[in-house]
Amino acid sequence: MKTTLTVLNLLLCIGIGTAHAAEEWLSIPTNSPNITFSIDKGTQERNGNQVKFWEKITYAKPEVKDDVSGNMIKEKKIRRIMNCADKMQGLISGITYGENDRFITSISLDDTQIRLSAIPPNTVAAAEFALVCAKPPEAAH
Numbered sequence: 001m002k003t004t005l006t007v008l009n010l011l012l013c014i015g016i017g018t019a020h021a022a023e024e025w026l027s028i029p030t031n032s033p034n035i036t037f038s039i040d041k042g043t044q045e046r047n048g049n050q051v052k053f054w055e056k057i058t059y060a061k062p063e064v065k066d067d068v069s070g071n072m073i074k075e076k077k078i079r080r081i082m083n084c085a086d087k088m089q090g091l092i093s094g095i096t097y098g099e100n101d102r103f104i105t106s107i108s109l110d111d112t113q114i115r116l117s118a119i120p121p122n123t124v125a126a127a128e129f130a131l132v133c134a135k136p137p138e139a140a141h
């Protein structure tokens with residue numbers, strides 16, 4: 001089991017390096033001075049009504065401790081999926097980092113494990129939805 005998790009973590013980290021080669025982070029305003037939400041516009045993938053993208057949550061002063069490692073969580077990078085027609089969102093994968101970009105843990109779900117939930121109004125998720133689900137400009141004819 002440990003070997004499988006180590007291989008999974010290694011593959012996930014290799015995939016993240018590739019996915020973030022052309023980072024284009026766009027901040028999402030919040031009411032908390034301690035938390036910064038951003039989405040990576042450079043990694044958006046649209047397929048019909050679905051959009052996949054990377055989200056980053058950064059804590060100016062980490063307040064939450066990872067139970068397993070004991071490290072304070074400084075940043076989370078989350079691969080999200082949003083269904084633009086149904087206004088739903090879900091988690092595909094995520095990585096947690098501590099101070100100095102130190103890897104803490106990761107999770108990756110296969111398609112059968114992804115659960116979509118409604119996007120509540122007036123939330124960061126609603127702001128992300130407005131950005132990633134905005135109608136793409138039509139191609140010039």
